[in-house]
Amino acid sequence: MAQVNRRIVLASRPQGGISVANFRLEEVPVEAPGEGEVLVRHRFLSLDPYMRMRMNDVKSYVPPQVLDAVMVGGTVGEVVASRNPRFAPGDVVAGGGGWQEFGLSDGKMLRKVDRSLPLEAYLGPAGMPGVTAWHGVFNIIEPKAGETILVSAAAGAVGSVVGQLVKALGARAVGVAGGPDKCRHAVEVLGFDACVDYRGDLVGQLAKATPDGIDGIFENVGGAVMDAGIKQINVFGRIALCGLVSGGYDATPIAIADATPLLTQRVMLKGFILSDHADVFPKALPDLAARVASGAIKWHRTVAQGIAAAPSAFIGMLSGANLGKQLVDLG
Numbered sequence: 001m002a003q004v005n006r007r008i009v010l011a012s013r014p015q016g017g018i019s020v021a022n023f024r025l026e027e028v029p030v031e032a033p034g035e036g037e038v039l040v041r042h043r044f045l046s047l048d049p050y051m052r053m054r055m056n057d058v059k060s061y062v063p064p065q066v067l068d069a070v071m072v073g074g075t076v077g078e079v080v081a082s083r084n085p086r087f088a089p090g091d092v093v094a095g096g097g098g099w100q101e102f103g104l105s106d107g108k109m110l111r112k113v114d115r116s117l118p119l120e121a122y123l124g125p126a127g128m129p130g131v132t133a134w135h136g137v138f139n140i141i142e143p144k145a146g147e148t149i150l151v152s153a154a155a156g157a158v159g160s161v162v163g164q165l166v167k168a169l170g171a172r173a174v175g176v177a178g179g180p181d182k183c184r185h186a187v188e189v190l191g192f193d194a195c196v197d198y199r200g201d202l203v204g205q206l207a208k209a210t211p212d213g214i215d216g217i218f219e220n221v222g223g224a225v226m227d228a229g230i231k232q233i234n235v236f237g238r239i240a241l242c243g244l245v246s247g248g249y250d251a252t253p254i255a256i257a258d259a260t261p262l263l264t265q266r267v268m269l270k271g272f273i274l275s276d277h278a279d280v281f282p283k284a285l286p287d288l289a290a291r292v293a294s295g296a297i298k299w300h301r302t303v304a305q306g307i308a309a310a311p312s313a314f315i316g317m318l319s320g321a322n323l324g325k326q327l328v329d330l331g
Contacts, residue, residue, distance in 0.1 A: 071099035074094070
């Protein structure tokens with residue numbers, strides 16, 4: 001009997017809120033690799049906020065997710081068949097295989113990884129989320145010893161790495177997260193100096209946590225969280241705008257309540273999309289892997305079981321149900 005590939009496709013575009021009805025689980029035969037191709041058995045799937053934006057049929061930095069096609073997404077797994085001289089069966093590879101158990105690739109976007117780290121790490125702190133954090137910290141905010149850096153979504157896959165890199169540079173890391181458990185994790189496990197629960201008195205708590213103001217912001221959320229940070233920004237502050245998850249990426253405009261401090265404090269605000277910075281990966285990935293291996297970067301993952309669980313886990317991640325990196329274990 002031929003092997004079966006179970007996959008999730010985008011069945012319809014969300015109208016406002018996203019639901020499991022926007023996805024469809026399919027079973028199709030596993031395809032054999034053609035000339036130059038590699039067949040990968042995916043072991044873990046990464047769920048990330050950018051996927052929600054791609055579900056909209058709107059102009060963006062990448063084309064929208066195609067209807068009735070496999071949802072895009074990062075994967076790590078093992079090569080099971082290869083007609084590409086760069087890869088052999090048994091190689092462990094990270095790439096963008098999408099929401100499916102098996103994937104064909106021409107090998108151009110695959111990178112070999114070793115087993116010195118748990119496979120999941122290559123979708124987290126030693127993968128795209130980690131490189132996102134690394135670029136924002138080292139190339140945009142550039143923290144100096146003694147400065148205060150604010151990190152929104154501090155207990156998430158990106159924010160958790162940001163805070164630890166900031167601390168390694170001798171700066172003070174203040175997080176914003178949802179709920180006391182996530183704030184406790186940020187401080188007690190990740191080493192943040194303080195963490196503010198955005199569900200409480202955000203402005204008041206943040207003023208207490210940053211008595212000397214804020215020199216840099218790594219922004220993953222936008223909205224009220226970003227507004228509160230801007231109120232505390234110091235002269236020549238730097239903002240790395242990475243995400244706007246407060247709007248759920250559902251095409252809802254996200255305004256800045258008061259842009260005045262951006263001018264009066266001469267703030268540098270730079271939005272960035274990691275896909276524009278391929279040159280960062282060769283330097284960032286080895287550094288991040290070494291920090292993870294040594295324990296200098298601590299990380300947590302929330303793992304859903306099986307491809308069928310991906311839609312619900314994705315929706316939960318967008319509402320903040322996860323701690324650390326949200327993954328799907330594909331077996």
